[in-house]
Amino acid sequence: MTAPVRIALDAMGGDHGPSVVIAGAEISLIRHPDTSFLVFGRESEVRPILDRHPKVAAVSEFQHTEVAVRMDDKPSQALRAGRRVSSMWRAIEAVKRGEADVAVSAGNTGALMAMSKICLHTMAGIERPAIAGIWPTVRGESLVLDVGASIGADAQHLVDLAVMGSAMARIVFDLDRPTVGLLNVGVEEIKGVEAVRDAGQRLRALDMPGLDYHGFVEGDDIGRGTVDVVVTEGFSGNIALKTAxxxxxxxxxxxxxxxxxxxxxxxxxxxxxxxxxxxxxxxxPRRSNGGVFLGLNGVVIKSHGGTDKLGFASAVDIGYDMVRYGLLAKISADLARYERGTFSPPTVPAEAAAS
Amino acid sequence: MTAPVRIALDAMGGDHGPSVVIAGAEISLIRHPDTSFLVFGRESEVRPILDRHPKVAAVSEFQHTEVAVRMDDKPSQALRAGRRVSSMWRAIEAVKRGEADVAVSAGNTGALMAMSKICLHTMAGIERPAIAGIWPTVRGESLVLDVGASIGADAQHLVDLAVMGSAMARIVFDLDRPTVGLLNVGVEEIKGVEAVRDAGQRLRALDMPGLDYHGFVEGDDIGRGTVDVVVTEGFSGNIALKTAxxxxxxxxxxxxxxxxxxxxxxxxxxxxxxxxxxxxxxxxPRRSNGGVFLGLNGVVIKSHGGTDKLGFASAVDIGYDMVRYGLLAKISADLARYERGTFSPPTVPAEAAAS
Incomplete structure (x- = not known):
């Protein structure tokens, strides 16, 4: 039997704190019995809830933390007050120390990303992390990234997003070679920013066994499910997500x-x-709850702060899958392949107009 | 009685050409009998249709044009083949020459914008034109601009969009002082690009009788109708529109x-x-059909290419309103007021976090 997936839980994150986190963890545990938990939070609040969920308690190690990052803390505030001592930080740190395989938090996105970056650092070859979200479509589901980790992107960052997104999509959707599209605008005259066009050329030149580059897609292609992975920089990705x-x-x-x-x-x-x-x-939205932080030396899952136990269970499920099916190894292998030199931009002809 | 509104029609534009254009014009004419038309198109195709719409024919002057811009022409192709001789160009030119007050076309957006820029030029003080779209919301309707005329924006362009959009909203929604929001992302750590933050400071410092600056809004505020005018640069505006x-x-x-x-x-x-x-x-979508080109020395309305006569009538209606209620004069007055120096950015304190 394989080793259990060890999941670090920030029990104080989210609008409802441990009552949703522990109850959600139980639902996920029933679906994946080969799970164990490392639970971080205030003893006085978490213990009574763990006592009411003996199944979770039986596979959990609990560690008391004094500080809870608030939902409206700015990242700088959260770092000042919560570095090393908050349930959020300690959950991430457990991943860094190898005591857990993945951290799941429903705490505030900015703080979680700031702490994840400082604690885990970005992977070799990746400059900036990203958040990937699962988007329901007419055909099923697609990944969209980046939905708001960082703003603006050069061509290299967009290519990195495509590589990381396709690795994640192979796991989440059980595909051998997911299709990847670059989000762009359809007005003929301008046809997108230079970074997007440049990234399109680079992706077309890549020869990746696990990534099928489709071309440009527009905003209405997301809901249509035209591609499995939609790549865009964080500003437009966040606006697309919120607008939908x-x-x-x-x-x-x-x-x-x-x-x-x-x-x-x-x-x-x-x-x-x-x-x-x-x-x-x-x-x-609970069915596809769970944004995955990509590009870090460790897996961190962000659950929606206002979700209930079913939604939190989805986030834990995603964390389980990312570990069980080797997200980080897949990304590393793809990045290595890509950096080994399958790519030579200067010889690539200009890409034809959008599909 | 006031003079009629003179509307130049590109009868060859759109997927269905003159059959939709002339039939749509008739519907709008019944709603606004103080309208006259200047119709440009191929005589063999347009004449028979005008003959079947005697009400339109009675208030129209027809001018034959040999060339029709195709829906899939690139702007450069359209300009090469259609400059001075296409129905699209001639409709815009009629506005420039003062023979018409507004041009309406269902032809392709890129070509229409390229020709409009070359023929009409941008207004004094405006560097780049924009396309404003009417967006149905829970509360009624809002304006969103720019939905794709140009990509990227510095703070000045965003302020210009706010000034032009509020002028248009006063007409379309019959408001004295429409609320204006800047589209931004809600992730605390990053809180938007510098241009958006800078534009927010400038708009807060402006003292405009016809513009009520609300602050930042997010993607989900558009459909919620949080503000009357949503301002963003063309890339994210186009993606928001298509995603919705x-x-x-x-x-x-x-x-x-x-x-x-x-x-x-x-x-x-x-x-x-x-x-x-x-x-x-x-x-x-036919109810709010009609993108308004803002920032040019003349009014040009873009109808959706695939619309029917009801949709095209909406576009003509919008054109009528823009002329009847003095869009260009309102924008000019606001720009003059703004440039007269109500604005002094260096003394403005940093804007508080998004609303």
């Missing part, structure tokens, strides 16, 4: 208003509530 | 699939079809 969330909420609001209009529409709603349930499940 | 369109289509597809599942959901759908009709109307 806003649009989904907007349509849900329209739907509610429309169905409340008359007796007939309300009756129709009652008869069709199975359909709405299916729709709601399809759109449920 | 893609998400709306994706949810529509989910809905269709959900309601086809069982006899009950199908029956529910029948009973509630009034609700779906209301939803469809709410989401109907």
């Amino acid at each position: 969330e806003g649009t989904a909420k907007q349509i849900a609001e329209y739907l509610r208003a429309s169905f409340g209009r008359t007796v007939w529409t309300r009756l129709g709603f009652l008869l069709a509530r199975g359909a709405f349930k299916a729709l709601k499940e399809k759109m449920d | 369109e893609g998400t709306a289509k994706q949810i529509a597809e989910y809905l269709r699939a959900s309601f086809g599942r069982t006899v009950w959901t199908r029956l529910g759908f029948l009973l509630a079809r009034g609700a779906f009709k209301a939803l469809k109307e709410k989401m109907d």
Whole structure:
């Protein structure tokens, strides 16, 4: 039997703290019994909850931490108050020390990324880490990265995102050679920034067994599921993500208003509530909860702060998969292959217009 | 009685050419009888259609043009083949010559923008034109600009977008002092690019009677209708727009699939079809069809290429309003006010974190 996956939990992260973290961990543990936990948090708050979840307690080691990073702390504040002593820092540090294979936190994104960078450092050959999110599409699911770890990108960073994203997609979607698209704009005259065009040329020239470069994609290709991995820099990635969330909420609001209009529409709603349930499940953000920090010497998973136990369980599941199926080894192997010199940009002809 | 609004029509633009353009013009004419048209296009194709729309023909002057810009022409191709001789160019030129007050085209965006820039030039004080789109929200409608005229923006360009967008919003939404937000990302650690932060400081320091600066907004604030005008540079604006369109289509597809599942959901759908009709109307892209080119010495409206006569009529309506309510004069007055020196950036304190 293989060794269990050791998951470090920041029990104080998120809007609901340990009650959601421990309950979510239990759901994931039932799905993956070969898991053990290292739980960091305030003893007075976490212990009683662990006592109510004996399955988790049985496979957990608990360590008391005095400080909890607040959801609205700025990264600089979080570092000042929480470095070395907070549950968030200690969960990440456990990965660094080899005591855990992955850290999962629902704490605030900026603080988690700042601590992860300082504690774990970026992988050799990677300048900046990224956050990859799983995006529901008409065809199933796609990865989108970077959804907000850093702003702006040169061509090299975009290529790194493509390489890291395809490694992650091979695991999450169980694909041999995921398709990768570069997010761009469709106005003919300008056709994107130079970094995106340059990255397109480089990706076309790469010969990677685990990455199928598709070409440019536009914003509406994300929901369409045109490619398995959508690559963009963090500013536009974050705006795309938030805009899609806003649009989904907007349509849900329209739907509610429309169905409340008359007796007939309300009756129709009652008869069709199975359909709405299916729709709601399809759109449920808890199903794909868990942003993966890529490009660090260790795996860190960011759960949405406001999620419930089901959502947190998804984040733990993603962490489990990333470890069990060797995310870091896959990325390292791909980066090594890429740096070994399969790439020679000056000889590449200019890329044709977007697909 | 005031003089009629003189509208130049590129009858050859769009996927369906004159059949949609002339039929759409008729719908708009019925709504605004104080309209006259200057119609440019191939005589053999346009004349028969004008003959079938005698109301439009009665207020139109027709001018034959040999060349039609194709929907997939690159701007450079369009300029080479269509400068001075295409229906698109001639419609824009009519505005320049003072023979028309506004040009409306459903032709390709890149070509239309390239020709508009060359023919009309940018307004004094404006370096780059922008495209403003009307975005349906939970609260009603908002403007978003730039949705793809140019990529990247310094702080000055973002401020210009805010000034031009608020002038347009005063007309389109009949507001005295529309609220304006700068699109930004919410990750604490990075909180946006420098140009956006800098523009935020400048806008806060501006004292404009017709512009109420709200602060930063995120992607999900667009659909929520948090502000009347959302300002961003063209790359992220285009990606936000396309991503929202893609998400709306994706949810529509989910809905269709959900309601086809069982006899009950199908029956529910029948009973509630009034609700779906209301939803469809709410989401109907034809209602808010018409991107307005801002920052040029003349008004040019871009209709969606694939729209039908109702959609094209909306674009003509927007053109009518822009002229009738003095868009260019409003923008000029605001720019003059702004340049007169109400702005002094060095004394402004650093802006607080995003709202």
